[in-house]
Amino acid sequence: MRDDAPPHDVVCHVGLFERQALWNDRPVTLGGIGGVATRPDRQRSGLASAAMKQATACFAREGKDFAVLFCEPHNHAFYRNLGWHEFGGAVFCEQPQGRIRFAVMATFVYGLQLAPRDGTIDLRGLPW
């Protein structure tokens, strides 16, 4: 932390979620990632990469089947470099109007006990 930074200043955030979901109708426990952000003046110094590695290590310790996040094209390379893969199948989720196919952003997966690349993920709830 810089000398002039306020104490307990947040410079990077990675949110971890747990979700009981389905992959090809098989019950799975997902580790969800969301709210990944580094304060602009601290970007490109390895903070988000370090936090993401801690997050997937945490999911592995907890026995999650695999991890999932949603991201926009300009961040695909960042996640690919951390070992995540774009999910090639269909993702379904709940919205106020009912169950829909989620296609607003790409879904990326990180393999743990399972390493799904295609098929159908049903989030059985809202996206995070």
Ligand SMILES: CC(C)(COP(=O)(O)OP(=O)(O)OC[C@H]1O[C@@H](n2cnc3c(N)ncnc32)[C@H](O)[C@@H]1OP(=O)(O)O)[C@@H](O)C(=O)NCCC(=O)NCCS
């Ligand atoms: C994406 C973001 C979280 C990266 O945070 P960061 O702390 O700067 O990331 P890191 O410093 O760990 O970056 C590690 C490496 O990834 C690279 N990188 C960072 N953002 C990248 C991107 N969008 N695309 C490709 N590479 C990227 C860095 O250059 C660095 O590479 P290097 O080690 O070869 O120098 C940050 O740019 C950010 O907060 N963006 C705005 C919010 C956002 O888009 N969040 C993601 C929502 S899915």
